[in-house]
Amino acid sequence: MKSKIGLGKEEYLWAKNRMPILTNLVRKYSKNRILGDFNLGMCLHITKETAVLVMGLAEVGARISLCAANPLSSKENVSEFLRYHNSNVDIFVNRQDDIDSFYNNMDKVLDTNPQIVTDDGAELHKKAVYRDQSFVGGTEETTSGVNRLRRLSNEGLLSYPVIAVNESLMKQLLDNGHGTGQSTLEGIINTTGIIVASKRIVVCGYGWVGKGVARCARGLGAKVTITEVEPLKAMEAFFDGYEVDELEKLLSINDIFITCTGQINIIGREHFSKLKDGAILCNAGHFDVEIDVRYLDRIYPRHYEPKPNVTCYTVNDALGKSKRIYVMTKGRVVNLIGAEGNSPEVMDISFSNQFLAIVYLSKMSSKLANRVYKPPRKLDNKLARLALSRYKIRIDKLSQEQKDYFKK
Ligand SMILES: NC(=O)c1ccc[n+]([C@@H]2O[C@H](COP(=O)([O-])OP(=O)(O)OC[C@H]3O[C@@H](n4cnc5c(N)ncnc54)[C@H](O)[C@@H]3O)[C@@H](O)[C@H]2O)c1
Known part of the structure; x- marks a missing residue:
């Protein structure tokens, strides 16, 4: 050996x-x-x-x-x-x-x-x-x-x-855009083994990284929606052919959420219970602050790992119905932990x-x-x-x- x-x-x-x-x-x-x-x-x-x-x-x-x-x-x-x-x-x-x-x-x-x-x-x-x-x-x-x-x-x-x-x-063009776009999708596929075609995917942030991730996800057959806070970036995404909407409206109907903003608590405590059963959350931004994993760990201590690099939390919605949400690579860079970067x-x-x-x-x-x-x-x-x-x-x-x- x-x-x-x-x-x-x-x-x-x-x-x-x-x-x-x-x-x-x-x-x-x-x-x-x-x-x-x-x-x-x-x-x-x-x-x-x-x-x-x-x-x-x-x-x-x-x-x-x-x-x-x-x-x-x-x-x-x-x-x-x-x-x-x-x-x-x-x-x-x-x-x-x-x-x-x-x-x-x-x-x-x-x-x-x-x-x-x-x-x-x-x-x-x-x-x-x-x-x-x-x-x-x-x-x-x-x-x-x-x-x-x-x-x-x-x-x-x-x-x-x-x-x-x-x-x-x-x-910015090659690494943040093309490189991270491809490796983020690699990270998701390697880790979960799911098919991307037909999935509804939300990409949060349409900067260099978000643009690359959205392009790769669309290329693999996903239906991609963008969330943004900058009007110019949102217009760019819209004219690039994506749906653009508020995150709140997208929570219950999408399969995968990928944060690419560099910002904090993009998907936070007010969002988790509104997600669809089986939703997958992952982050391509540099720090592990875009998905509030610390809150999930504290409130749902009985989480478990159904697969390496995937954590399952069972959360209750407003009607008390339980659903599973899956967080990849503990909310840290999915392309470098779930794949080779x-x-x-x-x-x-x-x-x-x-x-x-x-x-x-x-x-x-x-x-x-x-x-x-x-x-x-x-x-x-x-x-x-x-x-x-x-x-x-x-x-x-x-x-x-x-x-x-x-x-x-
Ligand atoms: N994983 C990797 O290998 C890798 C590679 C390059 C960059 N990064 C990291 O990815 C992150 C993004 O980098 P970038 O170069 O694309 O930055 P960027 O500034 O070009 O893009 C960030 C975008 O997020 C948007 N945004 C900010 N807050 C938002 C919110 N609340 N909701 C929706 N959109 C929001 C901004 O308007 C902006 O368009 C940074 O943390 C960066 O360090 C990671």
Whole structure:
């Protein structure tokens, strides 16, 4: 039988072979060890794609301390492979970690005095602020993390520059949109085994993630309805051909609810008893706050797991009739816990962005202010060109006449 380390290595190689943009960047920068002796602190979902990023950063000279961005999303084979295969990587994650050790692991990463921190959700950044710890710079991978960092920056609490990698258009289109759309549906299907075609699905939030999830669900034959709070987003969803309605009206007639908002209590205590018997609830947003699972656990302590990653609660409606509702992956990111997260092709773009942002900070941070920066559009264009050439796609160029016409 293969060891966990061996299986982790196979997964790493599987991903690496599908991440040529990042691999080529690593090859280019490893010649002069561009991050030679740089100490990086990282808090990411520990997946095979993250292993490709971390091993790549070690190859260009960095020393890395890594912890998990979610208590349930780490892939054990991958973490074992990283633990034993690179002396430049310290990994602070263990299978038996509970919520306290999950947060303690972040402290362990910060105790290594990293110069640059890379986070997914801004927990590490928040802890650093609490510890009054500063860095050369930081990067942030996801929407909820960037929103938090902007709040810290507005309160004058950010003591280093941060590149909001999430705000690269390539990242939003491919990772939040296509990647999370597909992997969320994978998470639901893997975990429940249900057929999506014919199901009535509500997608809460029509931002980057919601749009991708809705598109994939519709592509698989579901009848999709969107809920929104922003009029423009709601109009966009309507003209994209979806039903749009208030959540309250949808509770009793839909089979599956997928939250994608980054907000709190989207499906909360006032909703559970109005759901249809057998309704499935899951979350694709970063934090486990979109479905009020804490309330369910407290009020219905006799819940049970009919399948791994599915919790059944029996709730009573207003007439005292009992019904079962199923919450997937304890309300945490369904695509990373119920499935493998975003595909390597997608993470090739996201992590190439991270890689370039870290290299940029290692050289330029002294010229930056202590605030959150959007990645420059130039970087998006560069990555788009690299991606087009990876897929052997050629595009036209403006003629001189067309360039001049734009100038008039
Ligand atoms: N699971 C993953 O792999 C993954 C990947 C990328 C992003 N994320 C996370 O997904 C979440 C959404 O990210 P995004 O990039 O789509 O953000 P976004 O800001 O583009 O979209 C969020 C949308 O939710 C809407 N919304 C807010 N409150 C709402 C409410 N009460 N009801 C209905 N809609 C509401 C907003 O108007 C907005 O359109 C964030 O938490 C982000 O960090 C997860």
